[in-house]
Amino acid sequence: MNLIIPYVRFCVSISILFLSVSTVAQDILNSFYQHDKSVENINELLNVLEENYQITFSYNSQVFQDYTLPNQITATNLKDLFSQLFDDQGIKYQAKSFNKILLYGQKRTDLRISGVVRDKYSNESIPGCFIYLKNLNKVIQSTEEGHFYIRAEDTDTLSFVINALAYKSKEIVVTKNELDLIVELEYKSDIDAIIISPDADSLAFESIIDSESKYNSSDFENAQSIFGQMEALEKIKQIPGVHIGNEAQNGFIVKGGSPDQNLILLDGMPVYEASHIGGVSSIFLTPAIKSVRLISTGFPSQYGGRLSSVLDVQINEGNTKEFKISSSLGVSGLTMHAEGPIQKEKTALSLSGRISWLGALATPLIKNTLDYQDPTLRFYDVYAKVHHKFSPTSRINFTFYKGNDNISLSSDRLDDSNPTMTILNNDENKLDWGNEVFSVQFTNALSDNIFLSCNLGRSTYNYRGSGKYLQESQFSTINSTREVTLQSSSMIEDWSSSLHLNIYDLPIGKLKLGAGFIAHEFNPYLYEELLIDGISDGSTTTTESPTLASEFYTYIEDEINFANAIILNIGVHSNTYNSLGFDNSRYFNIQPRFSFRYIKPDHILKLSGSRMVQNIHLLVNPGPGLPSDLWVPSSANIPPSKATEISFNYKNKKLNNLEINFTSYFKLLDNIKEYQATSDIYYALLQNEPLLFFIDKETDWRDRVIVGEGRSYGIGINLEYNKHKHNLSFSYLYSRVFHRFDDIDEGEEFPSRFDRKNNVSLNYNFKLNKQWHIILSGVFGNGYRFTLPTETLPPDGGPIRWISPSRNNSKLPDFHHVDLSIVYTKKIGKSKLDFTFGAYNIYNRYNPFYSYIAENADRSISLIQLSVFPIIPRIGVIYSN
Amino acid sequence: MIRYANILIFISLILAFLSCVKEIDSNAEFESKLYVNSIISPDTTISVSVLHTAPVFGDRPTEYFVEEAEVTIYDRTIGERIELFHTSEGIYKCGVNAKPGHSYELQVSAPGFESVYSAIAVPILDNFDFFNFSIEQDEDIASLHVEVEIDASFGTDKFYAWDVSVKTRETSPEPVEEGVAPTADVAIADEFTSLKHGFTPTRSLVPVEQYDLADGKFTAIINNAILNDSEESSIESFLESNKITIRVVAVSKSYYEYLFDSKNAESNSSSITVPEDPYSNIINGYGIFASYNERYKSL
Incomplete structure (x- = not known):
């Protein structure tokens, strides 16, 4: 709380400063005026005024068509002068800025x-x-x-x-x-999209979107995945404060919040995992995507359910005029997209699909380096959307998405290092996860100024893992076997419906209101069995805890548009949450939202505040990012997480070709969760130790969740330079995230795992000519925090006891890489081929994926870092017509 | 739930992506602290072990003793100050026994280390009794359930632990007098892991879960393996040929916490576990200052 008051003062001061700009414009009207009687007509008078007062009049010449100058002008300041000149002539005036005055005729009709x-x-x-x-x-x-x-x-x-x-x-x-x-x-055109030509009107109002970073498919050309495919999520990661956790991590982090604090919507339906294996690609297939919008501050009232951000992804509706196809071929896989009319001007279909052959490339490596037999590694995505227009303002969409990742590995390892005993280990591992979404959206204009949209859909997320570990040992003439079977799955099924109304032109402004209902079903399942010589040891565990939960929300938001382009949005989002499974808990939360925007052609100032509530949570094991599987609902002991944020943004476009965007935020977090897992098996896996150790009978996750509070803040700047063939963007964000739990460090505050002080992003696009295009991008961020023991107790015959002075006391090495892509475009008739060459991580930086403690032969201790992606070539081709 | 299988797959996959493993600088800041242990009881003279911690990364010392410490015990109940003197290898002693129900404060300071403090009270344990015992059979596994009732009055904190010794009648000595700690009876004491060294608390004790303790009663469930090894088919015939001695110990809260902590540490005792900080009630340092009061009884 110590920082919030100075922060609010700071924001208010800045607001006052910029509001004062408009009052200066009014002051000019009080300037002294002495009439020159030699002036004969209004045009001459206006020219004299422009010259003497360094002002500019903006008017339609028809305004003065029948105008005659008054015979006697006695005004001593400009305000009186204008009154004498215009009041009786049906002409109005308005000061627009320091030096601009708008003149216009009296209005006549509506x-x-x-x-x-x-x-x-x-x-x-x-x-x-x-x-x-x-x-x-x-x-x-x-x-x-x-x-x-x-x-x-x-x-x-x-x-x-x-x-x-x-x-x-x-x-x-x-x-x-x-x-x-x-x-x-x-x-x-493609060229225009890259070389953005400054357009005064356009720039002034695109800037409104400053905190709602919004992109469409043309923007993704400058954002590429590790293997060089156009990637919507990579574009999002160029926004200040948005980044991946570490290399090869799934999901993304927004301003230090955990990945589960981002609501990902696909045509209005939630998806729970937006990344494929190891973060090599997102599930968002670029040709299938119409627009991507990331909201991280000043949340509109219609959104709720997560603390950090909302990623709203809209799928292409399809072209109702002509057929279009495109295809891309790259290191990681093949993508196809087709769209066209079913009924011209009325109904369209959009189909997209991707299949990865990463497994085919990785199989020889897996076999050689890890001695696994028949490894499988694949993922796919399928998108389909049918769009039908009943009228220009009435239409219906059907959306379908299905994606899946699948991995399986098996191995036989013989350990005969001990002359008296031989051990044969056989492992079989399978893992797959995926989302499936089906939704219907209907929109209609109920009247000239009332627009309705309805959504109904189902979203499922499945995660299944299984492993069978057989150990056969032979000691002298005695044979024994130990067989461990582990099966786990986590299924979430959401049914969602919502109704939204946009009502324009009310006396109180533009009103948005709506309501929605989401039914969640969580089905975590776990099965563990240990067989010793074919006989169960009696510890077989089957855990099923299906939980039903529901959320009902309503929202209302008023957008009041004042003159001088001041827009005020005030709204509230309410959420009623019910858990019906493990316990019957109920939570009701009111979440107020506001945003104040002061817009001028050259700059925009925005002050916003919001309260967000999150009712479902992802329990994340410590360590690297797997597609973490255990989504759990709030319950009696696990209350919903809450975040209260205030943010301030200022954007200036006054400088030639340079746009400066300043941003800052302060956020308080309440009821945040920490999952306490005791065993860290990565070390063992990397050391090739047997797995039989790790059966964990602690199955109730509720016992491992602790609840605390936190705060985060940040200040950053973003520069965009666009001129001719050059497009450069640079962003820097200084941010901190702290958590506090009663059960950790005696209640002392500690930096969050995702606390990353310095975040830098650089992106440079150079359009050499119509054929050649170069993309250079780079990121820098401080390493993530983790808990490192630094002290050891004297040996006492028991286990070695290490001590960490505090939670997250250490940092991984800094994370940075620079990527280069060169695109060559060849047009063949109406078709186009884009060839991409380049590399990810061009200076072969070994970025940290994970670190662990290892004991050396001399019994000294070392800290070891595992890196995943060295320099990786990018080769691909995209065909489109 | 931890997905071991899945993580294995993922790690394997990552390694397949031409991964690189290298040593990095830990940048760990280290400041050595005192590691002080003292377990006091009415049956032993007070002694304190003073050692120091070592860095995880870098050179480790060959010995951990702190021999120039000033060690003081303060009996808060009667206002008596007791100085302890160094004997050998970081062990500090005095000729005073702790008294049941008394509160004690420990202070240790040594050159180069931050001074450490702790305080505890010695629990009172008047007696205990068995009031029921039976053999419970669960499939092929049998266990002896002994219901124990404790006669004690020690404030609001009631922390207990127990231990068991099973000996065949041919080799075991005569039963000891009930309710008296067999400090002079070496044979009986040897049947248990000794608590008498006074520094590190024994890990063989089984702490009584608070939810198992109702009105001073709890059930001691005795090691299945002991019964399984026996050829006796009934409790009567088993007791005829075996002597079971149960030790009930009233422990300070710090001792009780330590027992749980030790239990967790041992169950995760491989090198693959995330290090969890050991339990400590020593302010500015590590270790425990604990107390106990024990009684034995044979079935």
Whole structure:
């Protein structure tokens, strides 16, 4: 709490500073004025004023069509002058900035415009467009389905500019009511997407998205996975404060929160594991993705359920005008995508799939280095979406996704090092996990200004692991066998339904409201059996603890749009959680949200606050990131986690081609979880020790979960430079995360495992010409924290006792790498081939994946680091038409 | 639940990705601290062992004794201060026995080390009795259940542990007098892991779980292996040929915590476990300052 008060003061001071800018603009109106009687008409007078006061008037010449200058002007300041010049002539004036004054005619009638924004070539709707109303100097945002509604009073002409990421902005002027307006935006060409040309209107309002980093498929060209495939999640990881845990980790970390604190939505349905084996790729297939939006501060009221971020992924609806196909071939696998109309202009289908042949490449290595027989290693993704339009403002989508990872390894090892005994170990291991999502989305305009969307769907996550370990030993003439069977699975099934309304043009502003219901079913299962000489030792354990839980949420958010482009969002999200399995616990939480945005063409200031609650939790074993399998619901002893955050952002685009984005946040965490696992088997595995040691009869996870609190804060800067063929982005974030548990370090605060002080990201794109394109990217971050024993007690005949002075007292070495990709584009008719060459980790840095303590031959102790990815070549080809 | 099988697969997979293993600098900061142990009881003279810790990484000492320490025991109950004197190898002694129900404070300071402190009270154990015993058969495994009732009054904390000795009647000496600690009876004392060395508490004791203790009664479940080795088929014939002696020990809370900690450490005693800090009630250092009061009784 010591830091929050200075932090709030700081944010308020900055806010006052920038608000004062607008008052300065008003001050100019009080400037002294002495009328020059030689001036004969209004145009001459305005020129004189512009010259003498260094101001600029902005007006339509028709405003002064029938204007005559008053005979006598007695004004002594500009305000009085304008009053005398314009009040009786039906002309209004408005100071827009330090030196800009807008003049416009008296409004006469009301105008109403309702419509939808969509892609010119595919007819797909474009979500979340920003619409700048030039006459009114206001910004409104379309719905996620591209719908919008505008009403302007006392005017017969309305001019507005529609902006959407990666689309050319479009200005539209209407002079009569338009209630079925379809606005088609043109996608920026490849070159435009890379060499972003500064467009004043576009830049001003794209910047609103500062804390809701949003990307579409063109942005992913500059973000590539380890093996060089375009990768949506890699783009997200270029955002300050977003990164992977360590090399080969699944998931991603946002501002020091654990991976389970990120809500990942695929067309509105949650997915629980977004990464494939070892983080080599995400489940998001780039050609199948329409847009990716990451919200990490200032959460809109409609979102809830996680503490750190929301990753909202929308799938391509499909082109209703023409067929398109694309395919990519790389080191890790093959990707195919096809989309096209089923019924022209009405119904479209989008199909995508990926299969990995990583296993085929890795098999010889696994056989040679680890002596495993017949290893299997594969993953796949399948996406399908059918989209049907009933009318421009009414449509239905069906989405299907299925993805799976599968690994199996088996081995026979003979240990005859002891002359009196031989031991044969046989291991069989299998592991697979995957998500499956099916959902239906229906959207409709209930009236000109009320838009409805409904979602219904099912999402499942399955994790299954099994292992059979047979040890046959022969001592003299005595044979014995020990056979251990371990089976575990964790299945989550979610049924989700929601209803959302966007109501424009209410007296209180634009209203968003909605409600949703999620039914969770958790089915963790564990089976352990030990057979000694074929007979059970009596310790067979079967654990099943299916748990049902439900969440009902409602939200309401009001967006009030003031003149001078001040947007205030105030809302609240409520959540009622019920657990029906192990215990009947119930939690009700109110989560207030607000965001204040002050927008000027050159800069934007945003202050936001939110409270988030998380009802389901991932229990993570210490050590490297497997697809951690044990998602568990809140219960009587495990209350929901909570986070209260306040953040401040400032973005400036005033400098030529350079955009500066300053960000800071402070977050308090409550009821955070720590999973206390006692055994660390990595050391043994790396030392090739037998596994029979590790049967653990402690099956109730609830006994191992402890609850505490924490805080995190950060301050960062992001620079974007765009000029001609160059696009450079640099970001730096200083952040800290601390936790406190009564049962750890006597209640003292300690840095979180994900505490990473310095985070740097650099991305440079250079478009040499239409054929050649170079991408250079790099990241740097301090190593993650872990608990290292530094002290040992004197030997007393018992086990060696090591002591760690405090939790997470040590850090892994820093994590950094630089990647290079060179893309050569060859156009063949209407088709295009992109060849990619390059390398991940070009200077072959051995980044830490995991560390462990090893005893040397002289009984001294060393700390050993395991690294995973050295320099890895990138070779691939993408075909598209 | 830890997924051993899965982790094996994953580690194997990682190794397949041309992994690299190398030694890194631990950057571990180390400051040696005092490691002090003293177990006091009414049956023994007070003694304290003073050692020091060593770094995990880097050179380790050949000996850990601290021989220039100032060791003081303060009897808070009667306000008496007792100085202890170094004898050998970090052992400090005095000729005073602890008294049941008294509170003691230990202070140790030594050049180059931060001074350490601790305080405990010596529990009172008047007597105990058996009031029921039976052999329970579970499939092929038999166990002897002995219900024990303790007669004690020691504040609100009631921490107990027990131990058992089984001897055949031919070799065992005559039963000892009930309710008296057999300090002079070497034969009986030898049947148990001795508590009498006064430094490191014995790990052979079985702590009585608090939820097993109701109204001073608990059930001691005696080692299955002992019964399985016996050819006796009934409790009567088993007791005819075997003498079972049970030791019940009232222990200080620190001793009780130590027993659980030791139990956990031994069950995870391979080199592959995550190091968990040992239990300690020594402020600014490590070790334990504990007390006990024991009684024996034979069936």
